[in-house]
Amino acid sequence: MLAIxxxxxxxxxxxxxxxxxxxxxKLQLIRKQGTIDTYSPRAMADLREWIETHPxxxxxxxxxxxxxxxxxxxxxxxxxxxxxxxxxxxSLEKL
Amino acid sequence: xxxxxxxxxxxxxxxxxxxxxxxARTVREEWGTRFGFLMAMLGAMxxxxxxxxxxxxxxxxxxxxxxxxxxxxxxxxxxPGLMAETMLGRYTGKGVxxxxxxxxxxxxxxxxxxxxxxxxxxxMSYYSTIIGWSMYYGGHSLLLTFFESGFEAxxxxxxxxxxxxxxxxxxxxxxxxxxGVLVFGIKRGIERVVKYVMPFxxxxxxxxxxxxxxxxxxxxxxxxAFTPEWxxxxxxxxxxxxxxxxxxxxxxxxxxxxxxxxxxxxxxxVALGGGVFTxxxxxxxxxLAIFAVFPVVxxxxxxxxxxANLMFISLVQVFPQLAGGPLWAIGFFLGFFFATFxxxxxxxxxxxxxxxEETRLSRTQSVLAVVGVIWLLGLPSAYDSSFLSAMDYIFGxxxxxxxxxxxxxLVGWKLGPERARVLDLNRNADLYVGSWWNGVVKYIIxxxxxxxxxxxxxxxxxxxxxxxxxxxxxxxxxxTAVSIWIMRIVPDGKSSDDSVAASQGGD
Numbered sequence: 236m237l238a239i240x241x242x243x244x245x246x247x248x249x250x251x252x253x254x255x256x257x258x259x260x261k262l263q264l265i266r267k268q269g270t271i272d273t274y275s276p277r278a279m280a281d282l283r284e285w286i287e288t289h290p291x292x293x294x295x296x297x298x299x300x301x302x303x304x305x306x307x308x309x310x311x312x313x314x315x316x317x318x319x320x321x322x323x324x325x326s327l328e329k330l
Numbered sequence: 331x332x333x334x335x336x337x338x339x340x341x342x343x344x345x346x347x348x349x350x351x352x353x354a355r356t357v358r359e360e361w362g363t364r365f366g367f368l369m370a371m372l373g374a375m376x377x378x379x380x381x382x383x384x385x386x387x388x389x390x391x392x393x394x395x396x397x398x399x400x401x402x403x404x405x406x407x408x409x410p411g412l413m414a415e416t417m418l419g420r421y422t423g424k425g426v427x428x429x430x431x432x433x434x435x436x437x438x439x440x441x442x443x444x445x446x447x448x449x450x451x452x453x454m455s456y457y458s459t460i461i462g463w464s465m466y467y468g469g470h471s472l473l474l475t476f477f478e479s480g481f482e483a484x485x486x487x488x489x490x491x492x493x494x495x496x497x498x499x500x501x502x503x504x505x506x507x508x509x510g511v512l513v514f515g516i517k518r519g520i521e522r523v524v525k526y527v528m529p530f531x532x533x534x535x536x537x538x539x540x541x542x543x544x545x546x547x548x549x550x551x552x553x554x555a556f557t558p559e560w561x562x563x564x565x566x567x568x569x570x571x572x573x574x575x576x577x578x579x580x581x582x583x584x585x586x587x588x589x590x591x592x593x594x595x596x597x598x599x600v601a602l603g604g605g606v607f608t609x610x611x612x613x614x615x616x617x618l619a620i621f622a623v624f625p626v627v628x629x630x631x632x633x634x635x636x637x638a639n640l641m642f643i644s645l646v647q648v649f650p651q652l653a654g655g656p657l658w659a660i661g662f663f664l665g666f667f668f669a670t671f672x673x674x675x676x677x678x679x680x681x682x683x684x685x686x687e688e689t690r691l692s693r694t695q696s697v698l699a700v701v702g703v704i705w706l707l708g709l710p711s712a713y714d715s716s717f718l719s720a721m722d723y724i725f726g727x728x729x730x731x732x733x734x735x736x737x738x739x740l741v742g743w744k745l746g747p748e749r750a751r752v753l754d755l756n757r758n759a760d761l762y763v764g765s766w767w768n769g770v771v772k773y774i775i776x777x778x779x780x781x782x783x784x785x786x787x788x789x790x791x792x793x794x795x796x797x798x799x800x801x802x803x804x805x806x807x808x809x810t811a812v813s814i815w816i817m818r819i820v821p822d823g824k825s826s827d828d829s830v831a832a833s834q835g836g837d
Contacts, residue, residue: 239397240556240617247614250607251368254599257760258364261597271597278756281765285752298753 261316268312273305275317279327286330303329358423359516360595366521368603368611370590371416373524373672375581375612376531378460381666382641384575384616385623389555389634391571392562399563399572400613404580407573407778409609410770411582411734413755413763414741416604419591421754425683426585427817429592433745437822441814442736446585447684448809449729451700453584454677455707456721458508461670462500462712465507466490467642468667471659476646483646487638494713501712502705507671508678509701513694516593520675527668534661535618541658542625551624554634570785573778578726579616580609583734585680592683602760615669622662626652641666678704723795724802727786731779732806738779742772 264271274282279302286298306327309315315324361367388396422429430443470476476483490496511519542548562568581587591604623645627634630651632644649659678700685696711718741750747768755763790799 239394239401243401243610243617244614246610247607250602250610254368254603254607254760255364257599257602261758265597273597273757275756275759275762277762278752278759281752281756285748289749292749294749294753301753301757 257316264312264314264316268314270308270312271316272309272312272319273301276319276323279305283330299330359593361593361598362517362521363525364598364603366517366525367590367594367598368607369524369528370520370672370676371587371604371608372611372615373528373669374586374590374676375579375608375673376528376615376669377457377673378464378666378670379579380612380616381619381623381669382637384579385555385620386634386637386640387571387575388620389624391568392559392565393554394556394558395560395562396568396572397556398558399569400576403572403576404609404613407770407775408576408580408582409605410767411577411738411775412580412587412608413601413605413767414747414750414771415582415585415587415737416591416594416608417600417750417755418737418741418745419588420594420598420600420604421750423592425589425592425687426680427684428687429588430740431822433740437817439814441810441817442739444813444817445810446583446733446736447681448813449725449733450585450677450680451704451707452721452729453725454674454681454704456711456718456725457670457674457677458504458704458708459497459501459712459715459718461504461667461674462497463490463638463642464663464667464670465504466496466500467646468663471656471663474656476659477650477656481650483643486646487642491715497712497715498709501708504671504674505701505705505708508674509697511675512679512682512697512701515693520679523675524672527672531665531668532615532618534665535615535622538626538658538662539618539621541652542622542629545625545629545652547629547631548625551626551628551634552621554628555620555624570782573782577734577778577782578730580612581676583730583737584677585733585737586676588737589680589683590676597758599758599760601755601763606761720798723798724805727790727799728783728802728806731783731786732810735776735779738771738775742776747771 261271282298282302286295286302289295292298306329309319309324309327361370388400418429418433419425422432424432426446427440427443430440431437434440475481475486511523513519514522542551577583587604587608591600594600594604623640624634626648627640627644630648632648634640645662646659649655649662652658681700681704682693682696685691685700686693689696691699711721741747748765750771751763751765751767755767787799787803790796
């Protein structure tokens, strides 16, 4: 039972710590660069795939704008928030 | 006079500000800090149920076995559901009705949004009385009433609930205090309060838990709550209890996560804070309550129970026997008051945000209108606790599942979970959410909700609650029909001003 209690308390502690830590980092990057990337590499891949497979969806324009905004931001900034490497950023193309 | 519209770029959303007849529409507020948002979500979801229901429910349903089932269901259902609801608010940047209108694109079924709001108003009408009880006991803990010679807990409780002057008075004070917080808005009102009261609650529960465990016999309380009885794993009622606790004690589907999520900033995450932290943080406080309550109860040989009897009769008798009792009593009862009060703020804010967006009323006028209606509807519950119990039965068993079903239907079947996930849930997320989430939101949660409603109805057949069950289900049908009709005939509110392409159906 201690494992369940520990799992829940541990999850709550780690979650609030990570949430606050990520927030601090986001704010630092925004202060430094004016903006931050909005999607992680995996989330961007999902978004791209969805846009390509749903060309007639009523939300596709909004999705494309969000995708392209993130590509543009990644090209402009020096330090991304998510775990992007230079090759991944260079291979990104606007949709 | 023709209104002038100013387009203001705020975060990633365009907000129209109407300047009509001198009435300026202000830009939507945002949470000031991440900590403030997290504490607001925690404060909203942690309420009386965590402290007076969860310890007893755990002990009654197989102890540790219940906790294992509960934790499984928490991660499987409650967290994905909370992610969906918070994401919806963050995505639309609107309250409940505004979100429904934006996703549905027309008013035909926006009545389901009104159902969510009305369920909140109805729940707050009787929950205010409970907050009033906790306020009364919090006040008396400060006055050291429980430590006076000749004090008797049961007559004190009975004289309090038997006095309409006192119960209606505390109900009135509660709503006035909530109005006093809400008129200051999100950042200067709600956030300013929850940033202090939630840490106070956690510290108070930890301190009382440590004290309880050091009492002779205190460990028996933990044994009652945590010792696993493995045969419960095969008992359907244990799973139903765990489902109910996991779904409704986390506040899923009340419209609170949606409303609070709508005040998130551009770069804020939803998945980790709005989903995981809200659910596990809420549960952690429930576990802390077990540590705080049961060791003390068992150490003094009292019967373990739940609800008002536990809080206002059993524990009141315990504190005078503890060394430094006044300090423990103040910590406990003020903590309990803060837990209920912060939930009351959140439940009321659902209505306030909606009225502010959908009418021409200012925020202050909306606060006064919503609080006034809740106060009026709450008078019968404050006057007669059996009416309160009936309301709790009806809305707890049928109102909340219906409201949750409405919100999950919107995300799962109208916006579409894959669309929601790739477009918004994973945007600025501190935690990547995979496609497993889609099936949970679209199929599992709705099926579970329908099962809970059906199970509650079937179980009440042939019991004293049968009439209430039939009345409750009938009330939900009437509420839904009337809400849909109202939303069809009322003109569009302010939230429709910046309309976005509507969903053509879920994926």
